[in-house]
Amino acid sequence: MKKIGLAAICLLLFVHKNFAQDMPLQGNLKELFAGPTHLADYENWLNRMKHWRSEERKKLEYTDTEYLRPELSWVKTAFIYAQVMAHDRYLYDPVAGSYTVDRYLNDVKNRYGGLDAVMVWPTYPNMGIDDRNQYDLVAAMPGGLEGVRQMVQDFKKRGVRVFFPIMFWDTGTRPIAQAMPEALVAEMKTIGADGLNGDTMLGVTENFKNAYDSLGYPVALQPENNISDLKMVAWNHLSWGYFWNYAYKPGVSIYKWMEPRHQVHVTNRWAVNKTDDLQYAFFNGVGYNTWENIWGIWNQIPDRYAAIIKRMVAIYRAFPQVWSSSSWTPFFPTVQEGIFATAFPASQLTVYTLVNRDSLNKFGKQLILPYQKGMSYYDLWNGSKLTPYKKGNKVLLGFPIVGNGFGAVLSIPSRNVNDSIRAVLTQLQILSKISINSLSASSLPLSQHLIDIPKTASKKQVPEGMVLIPAVKGYNFESKGIMIEGDELPESVGIQHPWEKHPARSQKHVMDIDSFYMDQFPVTNRQFKEFMDSSHYQPKDTINFLSDWKNESFPDGWEEKPVTWVSLEDARAYAAWAGKRLPHEWEWQYTAQNHEVMDMTGKVWQWTDEYQDEHTRAAILKGGSSYVAKGSKWYFPQVHDLNEYGKYLLMSPGIDRAGTIGFRCVADR
Known part of the structure; x- marks a missing residue:
């Protein structure tokens, strides 16, 4: 890495x-x-x-x-x-x-x-x-x-x-x-x-x-x-x-x-x-x-x-046999400046690979080979037969190579040209009909979308164990990702908030936030067991589910400890049962920066939003945990500020569950 x-x-x-x-x-x-x-x-x-x-x-x-x-x-x-x-x-x-x-x-x-x-x-x-x-x-x-x-x-x-x-x-x-x-x-x-x-x-x-x-x-x-x-x-x-x-x-x-x-x-x-x-x-x-x-x-x-x-x-x-030839010869002599070739000989045939390191197209003679009677020559890159020009005991082969392009030549006895070789020549001829230089050389970032979190039923009274978080206008939301790598592609690293045109590691946005209620503490083992006993919830993927519990219950003395080893799906199931939902990243952050709720940082990471693109799902984790893996800078990093987030890749509940990830819920007012 x-x-x-x-x-x-x-x-x-x-x-x-x-x-x-x-x-x-x-x-x-x-x-x-x-x-x-x-x-x-x-x-x-x-x-x-x-x-x-x-x-x-x-x-x-x-x-x-x-x-x-x-x-x-x-x-x-x-x-x-x-x-x-x-x-x-x-x-x-x-x-x-x-x-x-x-x-x-x-x-x-x-x-x-x-x-x-x-x-x-x-x-x-x-x-x-x-x-x-x-x-x-x-x-x-x-x-x-x-x-x-x-x-x-x-x-x-x-x-x-x-x-x-x-x-x-x-x-x-x-x-x-x-x-x-x-x-x-x-x-x-x-x-x-x-x-x-x-x-x-x-x-x-x-x-x-x-x-x-x-x-x-x-x-x-x-x-x-x-x-x-x-x-x-x-x-x-x-x-x-x-x-x-x-x-x-x-x-x-x-x-x-x-x-x-x-x-x-x-x-x-x-x-x-x-x-x-x-x-x-x-x-x-x-x-x-x-x-x-x-x-x-x-x-x-x-x-x-x-x-x-x-x-x-x-x-x-x-031609799988040629590439590991003990007689391969790099810098096989070429005719034109900027063209570099390598010969890969095998029994009865040789393949030459060529690259044009110049930006100019190169036409005309490219290779000079020893004359051998009964040989045929093919422009493999374009799937066509070459007409050699004999000069003394040499043959000259001419074919085009576009600027910064590629070429390949096959030298083979005519009697050895079989159906499989003719088939690959046909394949390459078809591929050559599309001009490589006509194709796009750009790679655009994939667009991400935020997975919707439906609002809960309105609650006029402060639910037990929750705190009223007042509405705010003009909140300065700043989000900073702690990912170790990715700055080489600044428009692809990180996440794409709904108001952004592309993903980014760090973003700023002025926004209004409606009032809501937030759990005073992360959801505890006791609360999650109440959910399990009431709903008889069983996830389809049971790998690592509540893996620190024994006999369907938590260890003695763990009643008020944050529940962990729950996936994003498990947390959503609990929230739905409780008539609540998970917070958006900005709701979590606004609360942590301005209001008195407990254990927002330093105990367990907390699930918030999920983002998806065509290839990847990722969750936004907030708050950090008390666990630090030591010995390498490549381990998942910790956050140090409330506006920082961890981008946690999602695959399936079993591998997603962790001993350091819990959650807390919110409800709409």
Whole structure:
């Protein structure tokens, strides 16, 4: 989740001990080798690259055992990967109470060609609201572990591999006796998942490999950040590519150069313009992370880049054997300035990927290849056959590449052009009929709407246990979100109050508020038991419901303590039974700032409003709690002012319930 400068320094020092000083590195975390400075240096540069790889493998006593495991053979063809929030409404339907994997996969297939792997994320930013740890949150997903297992199987039926995160920094919540590697691999075995992504990790450590060996359940390992020690490439089968700080000449992935079967997913979550990310991925023949739901903030892949990904996917999947070739050759010589190519040879064919780093369209000759009798050449990017121009013992291939665009060429013996190749050429020809530059490159924020809270019947007398809150005109309502991330997309982070045009972290508004009554205290265990006894209420999702009660009652002495482990739905049910409702955020805040009600802050978070957009539901929590998870800055933060709110992502009642969230009610006058 974070950018780590130290990680870049570690890798920079490590590589430079073993690599010529005139071979600079590239990228935000120095995960790339820079290419040759000029064409005349190409052969020398390539020889030095090969020498480095050979010597580095010897020094590390490198073994490729983990890449030879049949259970993990899928890794090298897991090209398109997405991190998805477990809370995403396309993945889980809270109304029907069921996972909707097909809906999610059909949507991304239609927009950009579909996925090979997915990481389901149920933890941050909610983790730390109470002492539930990363294992608890997976187990609290709808249906419990059995429900999660079935969801994983639904993905795998569609040919999509499933990852879950390693929250390596989760050391301040409920402790368990088992070590983290063993506990996580065991959980993955239970739910049938395929991989683990090490959040904030500088390489997934060897104890995770040892854990999957001991449990007899190999899982693919993938760190978020750069691999700080190259010996870890032997068991880190994949990685993310934080390649930012892009150069004009694309860089070469260090990990893929060292181990061609290592899969990289280029990741740049907050970027709207995906050109650099996709060009670097295509140049290296590696994958891409199509991450759109970022902690409940939607950053949709614009149509232009979705169309590019769709073509990349078609080419990647049509020739799966070439991308892990041990003979892949970056910076294959090209004819025109600004065009950079890589050759991916396999038995009887070669695919060349090309990127135009110039903003100008490039026409005419692009590649010069050795002449071979009986060869056919195809412009894969546009799905058309090329007419080679023979010049001595060379052939010249000409085709257009638009400014900041892409190209791909297939060289293959004519006798080997079969129906499957003709089919992919037809597919790419159809895709090429839509000009990529005619498509939008913008990503607009999703519009949110406030879930209505119906008014209660008017009450002329102050109800027992409530306080009259007088009306106010011209109240200066100021709302500030405490979310850790998201300022890169200022018109998407936070919430969209009814009077605003788009979401925002902080907002100000002058408003009138009618008089109402508010509970003097948060709803207590005693009051909630009265509701249970009277109404016989039983939620459909019982996971974590009143989990600190025993035998349908609270512990002795807890009568007047705020009830917790109740979902937003549970709180609404109580309020309806009591002839009350939950407060709006501004009603809660106005009361807390101006009137004498008790325990507004510091005991339990309190449910108020719910907001929804097409992909995310979120509740506004007010007041903070007495619980603080220690040991990491990534835990759910506390509020420090009455005008601050916590944005709490909603999925289903079981995972939404927390030991630190309660509520109080209001009634209309």
